[in-house]
Amino acid sequence: MPTITEQDLNKHIAARGFGPLYLLSGDEKLTLKRAARKLIEKSSGEGFPEFNRSIFTNDSDMEGVAAAVEALPFMAEHKCAAVSDFDPDSKSSEDLERLLSLMEDLPDTTTLVFWYPTLDIPAKRSPKWRKFLEAAGKAGYTVDFPRLNGADLRRLIKKEAERQGCELAPKSWEKLLSYAGSDLHTLRSETEKLCAYALGLGQKEITPAMVEELTPKSTETTVFIMVRALTSGRYEEAYNQLDLLFYRGEEPIAILGAMAASYIDMYRVKAALESGLTGSAPAEYASEYKGRGGFRLQNAERSSKKLTLSGLRRCLDLLLEADLSLKGSKMEPRLVLEGLISRLLLAVQG
Known part of the structure; x- marks a missing residue:
């Protein structure tokens, strides 16, 4: 069966035309949780939820899951069995095969729901994950909840x-x-x-x-303000923002990573503009600009107006040197980042 959207899932629920199996996963966990709870509630009928709604976690025994799926609904036409954050890699080969066999022949009276409120399905999948996802795709519907734009x-x-x-x-x-x-x-x-x-x-x-x-500012936002101060030559404001980040207990490597992302944005935008393209051109080849990418690129274009491509290239070299220092030297992380700020200021000035 196919991959469907959240809207398709809502139509299934409204029509009470439930499939034998649903797998709900994705980055937008809040929307996913709401949809899963609604699906579980509606597919288990209105009466006797203690009999017709079976809730399991990854720690649950697979025999218990199988028994709940195969049992007939109690004074109702339909029931639901739901498993949250199921991780095939945590199961023995025997337990996984038992589940896969069950998924091949699900009863018409039960909807089996796998949903992932906290666990992310890995991009690089083991053989167990591949087997499980393939079986789920054949047995029912998969629903993705991507990050909203x-x-x-x-x-x-x-x-x-x-x-x-x-x-x-x-x-x-x-x-x-x-x-x-x-x-x-x-x-x-x-x-x-x-x-x-x-x-x-x-x-x-x-x-x-x-x-x-x-509203507290996220790490990315605070770093953006710091980088904007740097590119404008406002060294005092840049150091104040760095002070704020350390005061909040932000990890130095996370601060550096957010700084690097800002400078990479500016470099890509500047390179596109100097090639005769628009500032939004990087969105056509870089996946990280999906969703709010236009906002990032617009900020990068404004921040890089007074900078040269060679100056930005030098800034990227300095960021790489700082990354190596954070990971491989005994120097205090704060000193590394304070030194980086002074060198970035000099790089953009000449």
């Missing part, structure tokens, strides 16, 4: 704000997205906090000033 995120968060009695203006949304990142769970939490604050002041609108005051 800007338009979808805005629609959901705007709806969440309205549900709580607030309005989220476009400028406030842009600032919230840039500060909190694109994780749906984080955005919902921040929106809930902002709504409570606005309503407490007797206001409905979440203003940009509220977002600025209340």
Whole structure:
């Protein structure tokens, strides 16, 4: 059976036309959890959930899963057995073969659901994973929950704000997205906090000033502000942002990685522009610019206006040297990054 979308899954649920098996996985865990819980609830019928809804984890015994799948529903037409975060690599060959055999001949009265609220299916898969995923694809439907893009995120968060009695203006949304990142769970939490604050002041609108005051900036956002200060020659602000990152306990290697990402963005944009292309051209060949990629590239184009391609190339060399120092020398990580900032300032100035 095919891979289907979340919308297709919702149609199955609304029509109560359940398949024999569903496998739900992906990066957007919050949406995945909601969909899985709804599927499990609806496919197990309205009565006697203690008999018709069997919930398992990866630690559950496979014989227990098989018994639940094969048992007839109690005073109902349908039942559901669900297994969360199933990891084939953690199972013996005998247990896995027992499950695969079960998946080949699922009863019409049961829907078997595999869902992944915390575990990510590995990109590089072992033979056990490949066997399991192949069997799941043949037996039922696989549903992917990819990270939502800007338009979808805005629609959901705007709806969440309205549900709580607030309005989220476009400028406030842009600032919230840039500060909190694109994780749906984080955005919902921040929106809930902002709504409570606005309503407490007797206001409905979440203003940009509220977002600025209340929303903590992610590591990537703080590093972006630091890099923007560096490319503008504002050394004091750059060091202040580095102080903030260390105060928050951010890992030096994570700080350096975010810095490198910003400079790579600028290098790609500058190279595209000097080749007669647009600043968005890197999105055509680099997968990391999907979703919010346009936002990253626009920022990179603004930050790199006064820089040369050779200067950016020198910055990338300095970032590589700092990476080697962090991983291979005994120098204090903070000293490595402080020295990197001073050298990056000199690199862009000449």
